[in-house]
Amino acid sequence: MTYHKPSFKGTAMKGDWLWLSGVLLLLHGVGSCPEQCLCHAPTKAVDCSRQGLKGIPSEMPPGTQILHLQHNQIGDIPTSAFIRTPFLRTLDLSNNALFTLAPGAFVGLAHLRVLNLTQNFLHSLESQVFQSLPQLQELDLSLNNIEELPKFKGETLSHLSRLIIQRNQLQQVPRAHLASLPSLRTLFFKDNLWKCTCHLLDLKLWLESFVYKGGITDGVICSAPNIWKGKDLLKIPYELYNPCHPLLGKEEANQTQPSGTAQQDPPLPGQPQEQVVKSPSNCEFKPKARPVNLRHAITTVVITGVVCGIVCLMMLVAAVYGCTYAAIMAKGHREPSSHTNEPRRPEEEKGPQDPSLA
Known part of the structure; x- marks a missing residue:
């Protein structure tokens, strides 16, 4: 029986090939970092901030989880702009020049949790923009020019717990837009x-x-x-x-009624229909409470003051009249008494002469 010594030549070559392939893949992963960005492999973070970028970099490490693009000049985000970074968890696009967002701008970001769009030039947002972000937990839209908040869909943004829309142009927000967010716990919308x-x-x-x-x-x-x-x-x-x-x-x-039409109430009997149209x-x-009561109170105080003044004036006149009348009457009583106290004349004291004596 012949014994054949095992040959390790083929196994060694196969191992070398696998090692070389791993090195090439590693070099390829390192080389995919954009030239103007800093890639930190341990934290899987890519920092492209303050580089004057006008668009999303086309090449990005596929395992990126944190992407900083703030303080650039990015004007728009095309559809599927982040398709090469499917594991992205945090995306910072603050302090850019964004005017609009394509409906599919965030397609492929199924793991994104934090999205920062602060201090841009966004005027409006389509309701489909955030539909591809099922794990989104924090959304910051502050310091924009948003006039109307899109209707969020709860089945898509079921994990959204923090919404910030401060310093925009909002005048009103329908209740249904916020009620559709079951996990919402923090809502900041001051300075609108x-x-x-x-x-x-x-x-x-x-x-x-x-x-x-x-x-x-x-x-x-x-x-x-x-x-x-x-x-x-x-x-x-x-x-x-x-x-x-x-x-x-x-x-x-109101939602089923076409936009731009006025809301109408049923007309009253004998009233023309055009008179009940309300916009x-x-x-x-x-x-009706505080302002009206305040005016009534002021009016009451003024009227009361006038009435009291008139009454006081009348009392003063009456007092003066009474004093004057009393003084006149007292003077009149003193004059007759002065006449009765005068000494009688001699003719009056002698009295009438007796005719018999004459």
């Missing part, structure tokens, strides 16, 4: 152009429930009307919204 009219009543009611359940908010500070400028919406008495009660429960009807945008409640 809040118009505290009837259309903000639903937001007031939702905020009261949100705070009662332990939510954190910095409050809605009114910018209009002037009577409530600088006031916190939560501190405005609920009774002042009594004129707005007919609008409650009509949100669904939701011009709906403003009329406060």
